[in-house]
Amino acid sequence: MTCKLSLATLDQAAATAAVPAYGRNSLTAGILHFGVGNFHRAHQAVYLDDLFNSGRDHDWAIVGAGMLPSDAAMRDKLGAQDYLTTVVEQDINRTAARVTGPMVDMLPVGDAAAIITALANPSIRIASLTITEGGYFIDAEGRFNPAHPAIFADSQNPDAPTTVFGLIIAGLKARRDKGIAPFTVMSCDNIPHNGKVTSNAVVGLARLSDPALADWIAQNVSFPNSMVDRITPATGTREIAFLRETFGIEDNWPVFCEEFKQWVMEDKFPTGRPALETVGVQFVPDVAPYELMKIRILNGGHAAIAYPAALLDIHFVHEAMEEPLVRNFLAKLERDEIIPVVPPVPDTNIDDYFKLIERRFSNPKIGDTIPRLAQDGSNRQPKFILPSTADRLRRGEDVVGLSLVSALWCRYFDGTTDSGSPIVFNDASADRLQAAARKAKTDPDAFLAFPDIFGDVAKSELFRKRFAHALKMLWEKGTRRTLELYLADQLAE
Incomplete structure (x- = not known):
C-alpha cells in the first residue's frame, strides 16, 4: 500500500522513511x-532539515x-504535497529515504511584485541561489557581461525585472x-568564487540604471563564497517508480542523491544565519x-568523461567507470594534468580526495547519466576544464x-x-x-573561434596543435x- 506524500500522511510515510521531527507550524x-x-x-x-530536527x-x-x-512546474508539484520532498540517499551498500520539510511556501512564478515584496520583508535575512552555472551572465574569463539581452532589458526596466539579479x-x-x-546574498552554485561572481552580477546590473544604489550594495551587502558538493541526478519516471515500489511513497518529484x-562557506552574514x-x-x-579543488577535480572529472562515454554509447556514469578506457583516461588526466595545478588545500590530501571522487563516480545506485554530464558544455567547459588548460599553458x-577533452567535446557535437x-x-x-564542429573536420580552428568559451586558451599555438591532432x-x-x-x-606523436 502506498501513501501520497503530504503533511496529512507523514505518519504513514514514517513506516519506511525518516520524517521531520518538527511541526510545520513551528517554522517561519x-x-x-x-x-x-x-x-x-x-x-x-x-x-536545514537536519538543523530543524535538532x-x-x-x-x-x-x-x-x-x-x-x-x-512553475516545480511549484505545482511541490505545492500539491505541502512542499515536502522525499530524498533518497544511495550509497553503494545502503539506500535510505527521508522526508524533508524546511520549505514553507513557493511564491507565484514570474510574479516580480510578489518576490520583491517578500525580499523586502525584514524576516528574510538570506537570499540564496541555485540557478546553474549558466545563470550568472559571465564570459569565458569569468567577467560579468552587461551586454547580455536579459541584463540590458532589466537595466531599462529596473522596477519590473525578469532576472534573478534584477x-x-x-x-x-x-x-x-x-x-x-x-539580506545576505548566498550563491550555492558550482562557480569559482561564486560569491564574488554574484556580487559582480548584482552590482554590475545595478550600476547600469542606478549608480548610487550600486555603490550602496557594494558597501553594505555581503556575498559569501561557498563550495557545495553532492551528486544529484535528474528525476525521472524510474526514480518515481522506485520510491513508490520500495518505500511505498508517492512523491511528485523526489530527489535521489x-x-x-559537503558545504564549505565563508562566515559573512551581517544579519545572522542558521547554526x-x-x-x-x-x-x-x-x-x-x-x-x-572540487571544481577542477570533481566537476572537471565529470566534464572529462562525459564525451568519451557518450561517443562510446555509455548511458550511466557508473557504467563509464566500469569501462577501463574511460576510468583510466580519467585517472591519467587528473593525475598528470589537473591535480598538479590544484593548489594545496588545508587539512586535505588531494590524492585521497581523487580516490573518493572515483568511488563516488562508480556508485551504481545513483543512476547519474552521461547525458546529464554532457549537457550545457558551453557553460561547463569554460568553468571546469579550460581553467586547468590555461594554468598549464x-x-x-x-x-x-x-x-583531448576539448577535441572529444568537438567530436560529440558532430x-x-x-x-x-x-x-x-x-x-x-x-x-x-554543431556548425563549428562540422567545419572543424577540415579546419580545427573553427571550433575554437568562440572567445566567450575558449578565451585566451585558443590563442595558444600548443593547444591548437594538440587539439587538432587529437580531433x-x-x-x-x-x-x-x-x-x-x-x-x-602516444597521442602527442
Missing part, C-alpha cells in the same frame, strides 16, 4: 531561495522563488528605502582552495589530455556516436557548436583507439 521563513531544483533540495534543504533555528525556513517555466536589486532597494538592513555531501556548523557545514576564512606545460547513433543535445549554444585521431581511428593512444603516451 528566513531564507528566500531562487531555483528550487534537485540539487537545492538534496543539499541546502537537507542541512530543535534549533526554526525561524530560518525557506520560501522558494523562480522565474522560469521549470520553476529581483535581488529591487528587493535591496526596497529595504534601503525603508531603512531595513540588507549520493550519501556524501549550520552544528550539522556539518564548514565555515572557513577562505573557501577558494576547497572550491578550486601559463606554466609552459603540455596539455595533451586536456586538449551529432552521432562512434556507432552512428544520434546524439540529442541540451545546450543553449548547440546550433553554433584528427578521433575521426580517423575512433574514440576507443584514441583513448588507447593517450593512455600509452
Whole structure:
C-alpha cells in the first residue's frame, strides 16, 4: 500500500522513511531561495532539515522563488504535497529515504511584485541561489557581461525585472528605502568564487540604471563564497517508480542523491544565519582552495568523461567507470594534468580526495547519466576544464589530455556516436557548436573561434596543435583507439 506524500500522511510515510521531527507550524521563513531544483533540495534543504530536527533555528525556513517555466512546474508539484520532498540517499551498500520539510511556501512564478515584496520583508535575512552555472551572465574569463539581452532589458526596466539579479536589486532597494538592513546574498552554485561572481552580477546590473544604489550594495551587502558538493541526478519516471515500489511513497518529484555531501562557506552574514556548523557545514576564512579543488577535480572529472562515454554509447556514469578506457583516461588526466595545478588545500590530501571522487563516480545506485554530464558544455567547459588548460599553458606545460577533452567535446557535437547513433543535445549554444564542429573536420580552428568559451586558451599555438591532432585521431581511428593512444603516451606523436 502506498501513501501520497503530504503533511496529512507523514505518519504513514514514517513506516519506511525518516520524517521531520518538527511541526510545520513551528517554522517561519528566513531564507528566500531562487531555483528550487534537485540539487537545492538534496543539499541546502537537507542541512536545514537536519538543523530543524535538532530543535534549533526554526525561524530560518525557506520560501522558494523562480522565474522560469521549470520553476512553475516545480511549484505545482511541490505545492500539491505541502512542499515536502522525499530524498533518497544511495550509497553503494545502503539506500535510505527521508522526508524533508524546511520549505514553507513557493511564491507565484514570474510574479516580480510578489518576490520583491517578500525580499523586502525584514524576516528574510538570506537570499540564496541555485540557478546553474549558466545563470550568472559571465564570459569565458569569468567577467560579468552587461551586454547580455536579459541584463540590458532589466537595466531599462529596473522596477519590473525578469532576472534573478534584477529581483535581488529591487528587493535591496526596497529595504534601503525603508531603512531595513540588507539580506545576505548566498550563491550555492558550482562557480569559482561564486560569491564574488554574484556580487559582480548584482552590482554590475545595478550600476547600469542606478549608480548610487550600486555603490550602496557594494558597501553594505555581503556575498559569501561557498563550495557545495553532492551528486544529484535528474528525476525521472524510474526514480518515481522506485520510491513508490520500495518505500511505498508517492512523491511528485523526489530527489535521489549520493550519501556524501559537503558545504564549505565563508562566515559573512551581517544579519545572522542558521547554526549550520552544528550539522556539518564548514565555515572557513577562505573557501577558494576547497572550491578550486572540487571544481577542477570533481566537476572537471565529470566534464572529462562525459564525451568519451557518450561517443562510446555509455548511458550511466557508473557504467563509464566500469569501462577501463574511460576510468583510466580519467585517472591519467587528473593525475598528470589537473591535480598538479590544484593548489594545496588545508587539512586535505588531494590524492585521497581523487580516490573518493572515483568511488563516488562508480556508485551504481545513483543512476547519474552521461547525458546529464554532457549537457550545457558551453557553460561547463569554460568553468571546469579550460581553467586547468590555461594554468598549464601559463606554466609552459603540455596539455595533451586536456586538449583531448576539448577535441572529444568537438567530436560529440558532430551529432552521432562512434556507432552512428544520434546524439540529442541540451545546450543553449548547440546550433553554433554543431556548425563549428562540422567545419572543424577540415579546419580545427573553427571550433575554437568562440572567445566567450575558449578565451585566451585558443590563442595558444600548443593547444591548437594538440587539439587538432587529437580531433584528427578521433575521426580517423575512433574514440576507443584514441583513448588507447593517450593512455600509452602516444597521442602527442
